[in-house]
Amino acid sequence: MAHAAGARAGLDKRPADVAAMFDRVARRYDVTNTVLSGGLDSSWRRATREALGARPGQTVLDVAAGTAVSTVQLAAGGVTAIACDFSQGMLRAGAARPVPKVAGDAMALPLADASVDGVVISFGLRNVADPDAALREFNRVTRPGGTLVVCEFSSPTWAPFRTVYTEYLMTALPRIARAVSSNPEAYVYLAESIRAWPGQAALAARVQAAGWGEVAWQNLTGGIVALHRARRV
Template structure:
């Protein structure tokens, strides 16, 4: 990989173009994002998210940053944990996704301890040591400079804080891998075409998962960014993994 190029799915693009291309994908799918998540995962994504929140060990009164928070599923779960004394910031680089999430949570009555901000994960606009937990769910693979994002997450954590990365990953057995590949490249784009009227965006999502670092690689990247006691937890045979690291 040269310094001025990166991957967008299986394609090579100029690094400065990737954010705009990813924005186009999520502008397109925002309206159907939640129903597509349910269809793509047969509803299992809700279990994955609950497990990630449990592993965060977030408690009442804490400050949480939900990066790439999209339509607010994780923010809703975190808000229940931090209570009135705590605070959750729902952040996303994509304005349309953030707008969809904000409207959804306001409709649910979550207005007191939830804030919204449009940010780039690579250069978070928060002071050092602002949060007890930073979570990024199904978003790190879309970031152009993942190392910069991990360093930025580390910087805004308080001492004793923890980072949670919930992301599609790599199956740990060949049978699951073959079934998953068939589903991802043959069925997923068709579901996107039928439901969201966008086959190409869901083909990109499948490709972006394959280009994402494997479990051990991402663990090493977190350690390089400064995190300690890093570990990961495979779910659904490694199709999804939760990585956790601490700022000590």
């Protein structure tokens, strides 16, 4: 679900700092995500796989894959899914999951041009130092006609709920993380990073500006999460 990029708001998202933070949350990462999402993380992963629509024999890249829980789901039905993360601790925590894994930065992927049929990034784009550079890099490694899916926290569509949700992020979420996470201080930044992230239309514009076509989005859980889908032209 959530890559917590730093222990405090204002961290400048230097890759080495972010990777070190991921290393420290890796031990209880999956449990923490399930608790903080109220168990919705599995349904968000299913929706992401459906939006990607990969076919048997295709190869897809799961960026910011963490412990590769999402990669295993993407690999169902004869799809080859590669887990990519720049946290060695995360990759080690998911070592038993039967998918190929590669260490790599979203802004400089260790793949050749036009080498995959699709790219997915779930709850990781907002923690990249330069999200626009990452979107361009995803475009580089995707074959023409391939698909991008960005699953990310977004802005709830109903204003009264949006207010309640923001209050949860800033108060309840850090308290819950203290009870279940191996590094609860990291999740203070999580709340700030979600609140600062652009809404659905603004992110769609950035995806299009990075060279992707047919950009559209789908709200999940009332807009708490949005799936942005685009085509490599």
